[in-house]
Amino acid sequence: MSLTAQRPFSIHIFLPDGTPDGVRVVEKDNWLGVGLVCPRARFPDAKSRPEFNRPGVYALIGPSEESDLPKVYIGQGDTALPRLEQHFSKKDFWTSLILFVSQTDFLDKTRIEYLESRLCALAGEAKRCVLDNKQAPQLPTLSEAAQAAVNGFLEEMLPIYPLLGVTAFEKPQVMRVEVTHYVLRARGIEARGYEEGSGFVVLAGSQVANDFVPSAATYLQTLRAALQEQGVIADRGDGLKLTQDYTFDSPSTAAGVVIGRTVNGRETWRDEAGKTLKENQSHGTEGNGETV
Known part of the structure; x- marks a missing residue:
């Protein structure tokens, strides 16, 4: 920012x-x-x-x-x-x-x-x-x-x-403090990210599922289409991936876009020990992970 x-x-x-x-x-x-x-x-x-x-x-x-x-x-x-x-x-x-x-x-x-x-x-x-x-x-x-x-x-x-509610100029910055890395593995893909004040950051290189399940929310599909149009998500020859770090409004939106399914992101993103984002926040341990 x-x-x-x-x-x-x-x-x-x-x-x-x-x-x-x-x-x-x-x-x-x-x-x-x-x-x-x-x-x-x-x-x-x-x-x-x-x-x-x-x-x-x-x-x-x-x-x-x-x-x-x-x-x-x-x-x-x-x-x-x-x-x-x-x-x-x-x-x-x-x-x-x-x-x-x-x-x-x-x-x-x-x-x-x-x-x-x-x-x-x-x-x-x-x-x-x-x-x-x-x-x-x-x-x-x-x-x-x-x-x-x-x-x-x-x-x-x-x-x-x-x-004032405008995040159009915010791009994830290199963090100088310790934050917990989370991983999402589902539908044959693996994505990584971390939570910050303005949303959930999915890291460049994270994989993205090729399609959406029929029940996926429409807003997830339109958002992914917009990100593909802007080149944030692209096929580099080995499947869809994020080409840059990108901040989503919430962990659920981030998870839904990358795996092509409507999910609760706080229960889907897990740290390397297997604990969910929700569990870490409930126990007050958020922020005790790796440095981004």
Whole structure:
């Protein structure tokens, strides 16, 4: 998720409408940025807010017709409002937007173009959404100092997205703490993974069953189809495998996609001693395994 080591932080959420499902203004301690979350239905009334008249980078988020993965469009504007008004009239898929701006003049045209390009690259690497951008924006040229400064701004932005329910930019990071490895063996395949805060990570190289049993849940089949479309699951000549570490929303979804059957993942994933994920969590032993 983060470009560097994770660290504690506090956020402050202001509800100008006085309702939890309305506009939200998000700030962090000791950060010059501000995030604005706006449901599509509130945009006509909310667009008079000053944040929309600043340079900023935004994500439009909504359901995808192609799969169970959300659809996301990343954009930017040296004044965000005109671009967002165009998207309001021409893009039908999105149901909410998240806009990030600076409370100072830190963000200019080149810097928001840099943020747009980096966010598109992160979403493309994570493959946890259907990216609506037709072309990947190129990184603009920045001085080394400016690039470091904008990366610092991005580093502050990224942990906020999952707090707002958006995991599109999260790719499993190399863990520096001990976590328990789990293995799943069924239907002739073997998969490995571990649980983390945002879901269950299945490791690259894990095998995937060739087909689904007739009773498998539809959402598992549509999710696997989307992952195959994006190249997360592919046939390398010796059967289907994961081509990268991938975070699923839950152990059950992870297990269901790889073995092609609806299962309870907490009872299916087992550590090397044969204990299930559920048993380890019940006895408070989670995290006493190998280092990933």
